[in-house]
Amino acid sequence: MFIGHFAVGLAAKPAAPGVSLAVLFAAALLADILWPVLVIFGIEQVRIAPGITTVVPLDFISYPYSHSLLLLVIWGLAMGWLFGRGDQRAILVIAALVVSHWILDFVTHRPDMPVYPGGPKLGLELWRSVWLTMIAEIPMFLVGAWLYMKTTRPTQAVGRWSLLLMLTTLLMIYIGDMASPEPPPSVEAMTAVAIGGSVLFIAWSGWTDRYRSRINTP
Numbered sequence: 001m002f003i004g005h006f007a008v009g010l011a012a013k014p015a016a017p018g019v020s021l022a023v024l025f026a027a028a029l030l031a032d033i034l035w036p037v038l039v040i041f042g043i044e045q046v047r048i049a050p051g052i053t054t055v056v057p058l059d060f061i062s063y064p065y066s067h068s069l070l071l072l073v074i075w076g077l078a079m080g081w082l083f084g085r086g087d088q089r090a091i092l093v094i095a096a097l098v099v100s101h102w103i104l105d106f107v108t109h110r111p112d113m114p115v116y117p118g119g120p121k122l123g124l125e126l127w128r129s130v131w132l133t134m135i136a137e138i139p140m141f142l143v144g145a146w147l148y149m150k151t152t153r154p155t156q157a158v159g160r161w162s163l164l165l166m167l168t169t170l171l172m173i174y175i176g177d178m179a180s181p182e183p184p185p186s187v188e189a190m191t192a193v194a195i196g197g198s199v200l201f202i203a204w205s206g207w208t209d210r211y212r213s214r215i216n217t218p
Contacts, residue, residue, distance in 0.1 A: 010144035022206025159211030
């Protein structure tokens with residue numbers, strides 16, 4: 001998934017209103033933040049394989065440390081401890097977001113999602129259909145955005161317009177990729193884009209969140 005991961009980060013704000021959206025996004029995307037770095041260092045492997053799925057032209061040969069269920073549970077608990085600031089609910093929300101990455105990828109991927117390093121690989125292959133993938137992800141994203149906006153309000157105009165621009169940018173990138181799923185020119189280019197995109201949207205979300213405050217609900 002792509003915007004599905006951002007969707008759960010947005011949707012988690014009501015459960016952890018004191019946690020920055022940047023941390024929520026980073027947790028939901030952690031697997032995809034670790035993965036390109038591990039690919040660069042040769043620890044995990046991927047190859048470009050046009051046609052292997054309708055949506056994503058990549059063969060994820062090996063990614064047990066960034067994408068296995070067991071390791072994501074461990075990464076999630078570690079990230080929750082680091083960023084939860086002693087708040088038990090925040091720790092659990094952050095950890096759950098990290099693990100949610102495996103669950104969402106399990107739905108979309110081929111049977112290449114490892115349960116643990118060297119263990120069985122699972123996947124429901126939603127990526128066989130562009131339309132079914134979009135039908136699953138776009139409503140998730142819209143609901144996540146709605147929950148975030150129900151939980152926060154802008155304290156300055158930048159908090160409103162930056163959020164709308166960020167959400168629109170994510171949606172347009174997603175629709176553009178779905179409309180024309182071209183394979184990347186190289187693994188190196190793909191990893192650079194993956195790292196750059198993660199950094200951009202995590203930083204953007206943190207900046208936006210600074211200009212929004214919690215709505216106190218009864």
